[in-house]
Amino acid sequence: xxxxxxxxxxxxxxxxxxxxxxxxxxxxxxxxxxxxxxxxxxxxxxxxxxxxxxxxxxxxxxxxxxxxxxxxxxxxxxxxxxxxxxxxxxxxxxxxxxxxxxxxxxxxxxxxxxxxxxxxxxxxxxxxxxxxxxxxxxxxxxxxxxxxxxxxxxxxxxxxxx
Numbered sequence: 421x422x423x424x425x426x427x428x429x430x431x432x433x434x435x436x437x438x439x440x441x442x443x444x445x446x447x448x449x450x451x452x453x454x455x456x457x458x459x460x461x462x463x464x465x466x467x468x469x470x471x472x473x474x475x476x477x478x479x480x481x482x483x484x485x486x487x488x489x490x491x492x493x494x495x496x497x498x499x500x501x502x503x504x505x506x507x508x509x510x511x512x513x514x515x516x517x518x519x520x521x522x523x524x525x526x527x528x529x530x531x532x533x534x535x536x537x538x539x540x541x542x543x544x545x546x547x548x549x550x551x552x553x554x555x556x557x558x559x560x561x562x563x564x565x566x567x568x569x570x571x572x573x574x575x576x577x578x579x580x581x582x
Contacts, residue, residue, distance in 0.1 A: 432465045439458030515570070
């Protein structure tokens with residue numbers, strides 16, 4: 421691959437040098453024609469690799485890449501899902517606590533993540549406790565933020581005082 425890239429860079433550089441030399445030695449109307457022809461030469465040098473692409477090889481490599489990706493994704497979804505679930509839960513909890521502190525709501529939360537159809541977990545339920553005397557408006561704002569930013573519906577948020 422790097423050998424092919426080196427040849428391509430060399431051909432583009434050579435074409436640029438030839439065009440520059442030709443422009444340097446011409447004047448007037450001939451110079452415009454040399455610039456035009458030189459521009460065409462550079463375009464041909466740049467596009468030669470695109471024209472030389474073998475569609476069958478490209479198709480083969482695309483299928484090979486797709487198969488490797490599917491094996492990789494299957495392996496990591498099945499082996500890493502518990503860790504991903506824990507990470508999503510803990511980061512969601514930390515985010516909610518940070519937003520609660522900004523709103524002046526003292527609380528503790530626990531987020532439960534469920535597995536979606538594609539195999540990846542997402543935050544689905546929230547169980548929270550807020551301090552006695554918490555402003556109801558701030559708590560309502562927090563519930564709306566959790567719904568809009570983490571997609572945990574308000575009916576899946578269970579809050580209690582304590």
